[in-house]
Amino acid sequence: MTTEVMSAEETAQPARDEIELGAVLHALSDPVRLRMVAALDGDEERACGSFDVPVTKSTCTHHFKILREAGVIRQRPHGASRLNSLRRDDLEARFPGLLDTILRSVPAGS
Amino acid sequence: MTTEVMSAEETAQPARDEIELGAVLHALSDPVRLRMVAALDGDEERACGSFDVPVTKSTCTHHFKILREAGVIRQRPHGASRLNSLRRDDLEARFPGLLDTILRSVPAGS
Numbered sequence: 001m002t003t004e005v006m007s008a009e010e011t012a013q014p015a016r017d018e019i020e021l022g023a024v025l026h027a028l029s030d031p032v033r034l035r036m037v038a039a040l041d042g043d044e045e046r047a048c049g050s051f052d053v054p055v056t057k058s059t060c061t062h063h064f065k066i067l068r069e070a071g072v073i074r075q076r077p078h079g080a081s082r083l084n085s086l087r088r089d090d091l092e093a094r095f096p097g098l099l100d101t102i103l104r105s106v107p108a109g110s
Numbered sequence: 111m112t113t114e115v116m117s118a119e120e121t122a123q124p125a126r127d128e129i130e131l132g133a134v135l136h137a138l139s140d141p142v143r144l145r146m147v148a149a150l151d152g153d154e155e156r157a158c159g160s161f162d163v164p165v166t167k168s169t170c171t172h173h174f175k176i177l178r179e180a181g182v183i184r185q186r187p188h189g190a191s192r193l194n195s196l197r198r199d200d201l202e203a204r205f206p207g208l209l210d211t212i213l214r215s216v217p218a219g220s
Contacts, residue, residue: 021215022139029136095215097207105131105205 011068011075011082016090019071024095027070028102033063037072037086038103045076045083121178121185121192126200129181134205137180138212143173147182147196148213155186155193 014020028034032053039051048060055063064084067073071090075082091099124130138144142163149161158170165173174194177183181200185192201209 021212021217022141022144025135025212026139029132029139031132034132095211097211098215101205101207101211102131102135105208107131 011077013068013074013087014071016071016094019087019090019094021095023070024072024091024098027067027072030063030066032059033067034102034106036060036063036084037067037099038106040073040084040086041088041103045085047078047081047083049081121187123178123184123197124181126181126204129197129200129204131205133180134182134201134208137177137182140173140176142169143177144212144216146170146173146194147177147209148216150183150194150196151198151213155195157188157191157193159191 028037032055035053036051040046048064049057051060053060064073064075064082067084068075071087071094073084074087075084086099088099138147142165145163146161150156158167158174161170163170174183174185174192177194178185181197181204183194184197185194196209198209
């Protein structure tokens with residue numbers, strides 16, 4: 001069994017008050033990332049590999065990094081993988097209504 | 111007096127139904143563009159030069175192009191310049207509440 005030690009940098013995220021509107025909008029401006037966020041909506045933690053998105057694992061990892069650094073999701077180490085969850089409470093406190101309004105705007109079937 | 115003829119491409123914009131969520135979020139993810147959009151909110155038409163933003167005229171023109179191509183603003187020729195206006199009705203019809211929620215999230219003083 002491989003033991004992976006994740007550096008602090010690999011799971012670093014902004015504090016609630018440091019979440020920037022521009023970074024959040026940029027993070028959500030990509031259709032794949034938006035789909036990941038929509039899939040995370042519901043307070044579950046999900047591993048990177050569990051998303052039904054048409055991208056490679058490394059691209060998926062890259063998208064999660066952008067979402068995490070923007071403050072949209074948090075990631076925590078879980079064995080050799082990571083578990084991702086939506087920072088719904090932080091986003092709602094910082095930008096009331098924003099996440100729901102954006103998720104409602106996602107075209108059906110996308 | 112110089113007469114400038116603007117090509118159709120220079121004022122091209124998506125039809126209401128072609129406005130994409132990702133493009134709108136990307137267009138609004140830049141603090142300068144967000145400030146321009148906030149300044150346009152109120153149904154006025156404004157010339158490129160009338161915005162109090164810390165960028166050169168060519169950068170300003172570039173930002174307006176991104177906003178126009180995303181469907182956030184329309185531009186029409188006016189002499190040697192262009193007048194810009196917000197496509198509030200189109201955005202509201204396509205993504206109800208999105209523009210207001212984003213504008214409400216802009217930090218005060220930015």
